[in-house]
Amino acid sequence: MSDRLDTLTSWNADWKGLRAVVLGLSVTGFSVADTLAELGAEVLVVTERADEEYERLLPVIGARLWTGSLETVPAELSGFAPDVVIASPGFAPGHPVIEWVRDSRIALWGDVELAWRVRDKVLRPDGTPAEWILVTGTNGKTTTTRLTATMLVAGGLRAAPVGNIGTPVLDAVRDPEGFDVLVVELSSHQLWYLGLQTGAEPLSPYAAVCLNLADDHLEWHGSFQAYRDAKAHVYDNTRVACVYNKADAATQAMVEDADVVEGARAIGFDLGVPGPSEVGVVDGILVDRAFHEERRTSALELTTVAELRDQGLAAPHMVANILAASALARSIGVEPEAVRTALRSFRLDPHRIEVVAVAEGVTWIDDSKATNPHAAASSLAAFPGAVWVVGGLLKGVDISSLVADRGVRSKAAIVIGADREHVVAAFSRHAPEVPVFEVDADETEDVMARVVELAAGIARDGDVVLLAPAAASFDQFSSYADRGRRFAAAVNERIARGADGEHDDDIEPSAGDRA
Structure with a gap:
């Protein structure tokens, strides 16, 4: 089969009858399945779960669908005897299905290789x-x-x-x-x-x-x-x-x-x-x-x-x-x-060092797209001395060097997310003089309201409040964009209350919030 795959380097090549498995059914997975079906291949999509719209469209384009647990290789996949497996990017090298594909010497592609061909x-x-x-x-x-x-x-x-x-x-x-x-x-x-x-x-x-x-x-x-x-x-x-x-x-x-x-x-x-x-x-x-x-x-x-x-x-x-x-x-x-x-x-994407508001001398900045320490380091370099909103899912990355190099200059840190203890520990070791406050709200709707309440009690005229989490968002939010939108909404809601004369006096962080 490898000889035949070597000939499939053009849209006009003979793709008919190629037995292709598509792993995953996100927007990328569907684009792969749709392309292969248009080329005339036999397509089986294998995924743990399927969006309702994609599930409806697959039979229309001529592709089959199997859903279920992928902790082991399903019989429907092995029995299909694929010539090639094209995996969505979410499938890691150590995933059981990916390991089976490679051990079985089946060709393994990503969507980008298919697109190049x-x-x-x-x-x-x-x-x-x-x-x-x-x-x-x-x-x-x-x-x-x-x-x-x-x-x-x-x-x-x-x-x-x-x-x-x-x-x-x-x-x-x-x-x-x-x-x-x-x-x-x-x-x-x-x-x-x-x-x-x-x-x-x-x-x-x-x-x-x-x-x-x-x-x-x-x-x-x-x-x-x-x-x-x-x-x-x-x-x-x-x-x-x-x-x-x-x-x-x-x-x-x-x-x-x-x-x-x-x-x-x-x-x-x-x-x-x-x-x-x-x-x-x-x-x-x-x-x-x-x-x-x-x-x-x-x-x-x-x-x-x-x-x-x-x-x-x-x-x-x-x-x-x-x-x-x-x-x-x-x-x-x-x-x-x-x-x-x-x-x-040119205008920057939303949630990339985006100024949400400037009120009472405080600038509120949404850099929710800073989903790793390297990205957050750039924001902190641009806004030294900010009140830093940080935390989420760290994805196995140690945040200590970021705290030691950049976080040490923060006016304060407000820590959110599932991996809070790692962030708090990093401040304790590397920036003990920086005040640290944890937000332990369980409900997504409450997280940013509490963040903004704390930040408003800390920030003074000329300060910046910077949402640059250095972490993924999926522990508490549906995406980094959702995280940023909720931050902006909480900021604007608080400013509106102040504009209506209902704004409380500045909130001083309580001892219970301090790490």
């Missing part, structure tokens, strides 16, 4: 498929993906941000309008599956970046080294530009170790003065010395920190993301003025 469904006017630009990193990948796509569109290209950002790559590949470039955000989970590629024509992006690397998803990968190795696959077979973070030695090492297409260039970025083949900052001006014929003696201006400040984009980690996106866009020919134009219209 069928990327020629809709071609550009020159008869070639859309180029792919890959983006990953522990922090900032969604923002950088959106920035890059916005710059490409400003430069006159048909481009879209896809992948882990929300729109499955397969949906973009099958869009009848077609694209010139797909900017593909990849999680470490998706990259782990890409690392399993063995067939002909492996994914070969035009350009790629790993923005940074820090502890995250260790419970999924099993170790930091495995997480790092998965991220490094983003540079495999890159053809033109490997963009890396000069301030993060791990990303430079990834590029140095990568097996790339001959002629691919390493392009560094950071907040310092750039050398040739780098982008950076000189006297408050973001400049390109990488894609400029006179790069050994001069630089091209992209924008200024002052302009970015006017757009709310001047936080140091945001400037770094902008430099990375600029390098990716410039690598494919986007002019500096188009980069500048894109930045003038």
Whole structure:
């Protein structure tokens, strides 16, 4: 069967009769099942539970569905005798079904590999498929993906941000309008599956970046080294530009170790003065010395920190993301003025260092999307001395270094979530002088009301209250967005009470709240 799979590198190949199992039925899993069914494969979807709408649609597209426990390999799966299994990114390497697939020597793909194989469904006017630009990193990948796509569109290209950002790559590949470039955000989970590629024509992006690397998803990968190795696959077979973070030695090492297409260039970025083949900052001006014929003696201006400040984009980690996106866009020919134009219209995603309100001299900021310590560190660097709202599900990551490096400068910490004891212990060891308050509310509706009540009692004129949890949200909320929305609602409700003259005097944290 491996010989046949090696021939399946085009939408126009003979996929008919291929026996394919799809693991998982999220938006990604459905896109896989829908694609395979359209190609003529025999499709069995295996999942623990199915959304009602997807369950209704599967027989319509010609796919079968099995639901039940996956703690062991179900007989329906083994009896199907699949030629290939395509897993949704949530299935970790140690999952019993994944281990059975690999032990059985059945081909194991992720959705991104399937998308690469069928990327020629809709071609550009020159008869070639859309180029792919890959983006990953522990922090900032969604923002950088959106920035890059916005710059490409400003430069006159048909481009879209896809992948882990929300729109499955397969949906973009099958869009009848077609694209010139797909900017593909990849999680470490998706990259782990890409690392399993063995067939002909492996994914070969035009350009790629790993923005940074820090502890995250260790419970999924099993170790930091495995997480790092998965991220490094983003540079495999890159053809033109490997963009890396000069301030993060791990990303430079990834590029140095990568097996790339001959002629691919390493392009560094950071907040310092750039050398040739780098982008950076000189006297408050973001400049390109990488894609400029006179790069050994001069630089091209992209924008200024002052302009970015006017757009709310001047936080140091945001400037770094902008430099990375600029390098990716410039690598494919986007002019500096188009980069500048894109930045003038760009707005951050909700829940990414979003100012919720400013009232009585206190600024309330929602960075609920800071779901790991690395992301939270960037927010704390931008707002030192904030009242820090922190906690949730830590995903196996030790928060101690974040508390020691950044949390020690906080005015106070308000700790939420299932893993509160680990956060409180980290403050006790590394920042004992910082007042720490726990919110032990059991009901989701009560958590943020109590957070805001505590924060209002702590913050004074000129202070910032920063929701940057450094943890996942699923212990108490349906998503990081839900967490952020509830925080904003609680803030605005309290401000409204104050505006109506019903606001209580400032609440002093009680001894019972102090850790």
